[in-house]
Every structure is written in C-alpha cells, then in structure tokens.
Ligand code: SF4
C-alpha cells in the first residue's frame with residue numbers, strides 16, 4: 001500500500017511552483033496564496049532554494065526512510081530537469097538512506113517523458129480527480145472555463161500504460177457528494193486501487209479571502225459539502241467497499257478509521273489526536289504550520305534563516321499540533337467516537353456545540369452518522385485482525 005506521508009514524524013509538503021497552476025478549479029484553496037508573495041507571477045523555487053530545502057529537510061529527518069512530496073499549484077509545470085536535480089541533491093545529501101518521492105498533479109500535463117521519469121525513479125503519483133466527467137468538470141476547469149476531465153483521464157491512462165503507481169485524490173463537494181454509487185463505481189471501473197477523498201469545506205470572509213480554523217469571520221461557500229451530505233456519502237461508499245472490495249481497493253479514510261479502531265496511528269493527520277508534524281514549504285523557503293494553514297500568522301520562518309528542524313520542532317509548531325487535542329470542546333471530549341474522529345481537522349472547527357460552545361467541527365453530524373454506521377463492521381474487522389485473520393472476511397457478513 002502507498003504509505004501515508006502524514007505517518008512520518010516530520011514532513012513538509014514542497015511547493016516548487018508556489019500556487020501556480022494550469023487549471024483554476026473553482027474550490028482551490030491554494031490559488032489565492034499568490035497574494036502572500038511580493039512577486040505573485042514568479043513563484044518557482046530557485047535552484048539555490050531547492051538545494052537549501054533538500055539538504056535541511058534530509059538533515060532534520062529521524063526516520064530510516066525519507067519521503068518528499070511535490071505539490072502545487074501544479075507541480076508538473078516545472079520541467080523534468082528540475083526533478084532530476086531533486087534526485088541528484090537527494091543522493092548528495094541523503095547519506096544513503098532510502099528516499100521516496102510523491103508528486104501530486106492534476107495529470108493534464110503528463111507526457112511519455114514524464115511517465116518514463118516517474119517509472120524509472122519509482123515515484124508515486126497522486127492524481128486529483130473528482131469522479132466521472134460530470135462531477136470532475138463541474139469545478140475542475142481552467143481559467144477560460146475549459147473542462148479538464150479528458151486530459152486528466154489521458155494522464156491516468158498513460159500512467160497505467162507505463163506501470164506507474166498512482167492513487168486518486170478526490171474532493172467531495174456539494175455536487176458529487178449526492179452520487180456515492182456513481183463516484184465509487186467509477187474509480188473501481190478505471191482500475192483505481194488507492195482512493196483518497198477529502199471533504200471540501202471552505203469559508204470566505206467579506207473581502208472574498210478564504211478562512212480557516214476557529215476564525216469566526218466567513219460564510220461557508222456553496223460548493224462545500226454539507227455535514228448531512230458528508231455522512232450519507234461516507235455511509236454509502238463504505239457499504240459498497242465493504243461488500244466487495246476490502247483488501248483489493250484501499251480507501252484511505254476507511255483504513256484510517258480501522259487503524260484508530262485497533263489503536264494504531266491512522267495515517268491521516270485529520271483523524272489523529274494531534275498534528276503539527278506535517279508542514280508546507282513554499283517556493284521562497286517560507287515554512288508554514290500546515291498546507292491548510294498557509295496564512296501569514298502561521299508562518300514559522302524561512303529556510304534562509306532557520307533549519308527545517310528548528311521550525312518544525314519549535315514551541316510554536318508544537319503548540320499548533322497540540323491545540324488540535326487541547327482545544328476540543330466538551331462535546332468532543334465526551335463523544336463516544338472521539339477515539340476515531342479526534343475532532344477531525346482544526347480548519348473545520350468553526351461550528352458550535354449543542355451547548356453553544358465554539359470549536360465544534362462543522363462536519364460533526366456527518367462523522368457521527370458514519371462512525372455509528374461503520375461500527376459493527378469495524379468491530380468485526382478489529383476482531384479478525386486480533387485473531388490474525390484478514391479483515392477482508394468482513395465481506396462475508398450480510
Ligand atoms: S491542521 Fe488539519 S490538515 Fe493541518 S496537519 Fe492538522 S489535521 Fe492535518
């Protein structure tokens with residue numbers, strides 16, 4: 001199975017093109033980050049910064065194996081020469097440790113040369129795709145409004161032809177959330193073995209800027225998934241997966257739920273008790289607490305003046321990670337699903353509890369429905385694991 005980058009103790013998502021992208025997906029949380037930079041039209045990482053980043057990142061790692069993730073914007077807007085330099089630098093500074101690379105892409109710019117590079121170097125590819133054409137093209141378009149599904153599927157076909165390992169990363173929004181059968185069957189039909197999906201919950205303040213966390217200023221956008229939609233979607237996709245595909249299709253959220261059920265690290269930061277070990281490094285060397293908290297107030301420093309370890313193990317970052325647990329409202333602390341949910345991601349904690357306490361996760365209702373629905377099957381799979389039998393036996397249940 002593709003290892004989750006968030007399972008490692010220190011991890012930075014690298015932005016070699018900053019927020020630059022050849023698409024302009026309607027709900028993208030990262031496009032507007034160009035506002036953070038003095039020269040928003042030039043957000044490519046320099047060779048000098050790349051060297052600094054790779055060296056500092058490798059020096060900070062405590063694990064025997066190191067994972068790099070190249071993210072955007074659209075990371076394939078950099079030419080392959082940039083990534084060849086990445087490999088050279090990793091070899092120069094890696095002290096012989098095994099190094100893995102993941103690249104996150106919309107797939108539209110993949111070429112034969114790209115696929116050969118990815119295959120020859122064993123890179124893992126995450127493809128952003130929201131389901132069949134009708135769902136995908138609803139929001140994933142370029143700035144001229146041109147749909148991107150055909151190009152993304154062309155990219156997936158090329159990866160498959162070259163034998164490159166890939167996973168699908170889908171955004172669940174107000175539209176595709178209502179079609180779990182069509183959504184899940186599509187991925188099964190195209191031969192996807194690793195499926196990740198993330199609920200889109202975005203808020204904009206009066207000036208149109210995105211907000212995150214407990215900031216009260218901000219209306220939920222109409223493309224966001226509602227808590228009820230999220231719960232229904234999860235329950236139905238879980239049923240489809242549970243009946244026929246356990247052990248052959250890996251759905252990250254279900255794996256994470258089972259991990260929490262048996263007391264193992266979930267591998268998704270959102271479902272872990274604390275966070276703070278997964279930051280983001282921008283093209284100019286600025287390091288932020290998390291890819292979803294790239295706001296000025298969450299900037300930890302810059303690689304020109306601080307090492308990765310200094311920033312990521314700083315008291316400020318430790319406090320950021322611990323706040324996930326320490327700021328839970330009483331409703332979460334008393335919740336029977338706390339062990340599985342952990343209040344999910346702090347960026348979505350802007351609702352109020354039944355008692356009027358702030359800080360409840362906006363998606364709480366959906367998660368409660370899902371955990372209650374999945375509980376008997378999770379109990380069963382946990383018992384199978386304890387008895388050293390495969391959890392896929394859950395498919396024999398009626
Ligand atoms: S804030 Fe959310 S996305 Fe960021 S590391 Fe924590 S749980 Fe993960």
Ligand code: SF4
Pocket residue numbers: 331332333335336337338341342343344360361363364365367368
């Ligand atoms: S299900 Fe709701 S109340 Fe329970 S831990 Fe999750 S967010 Fe909190």
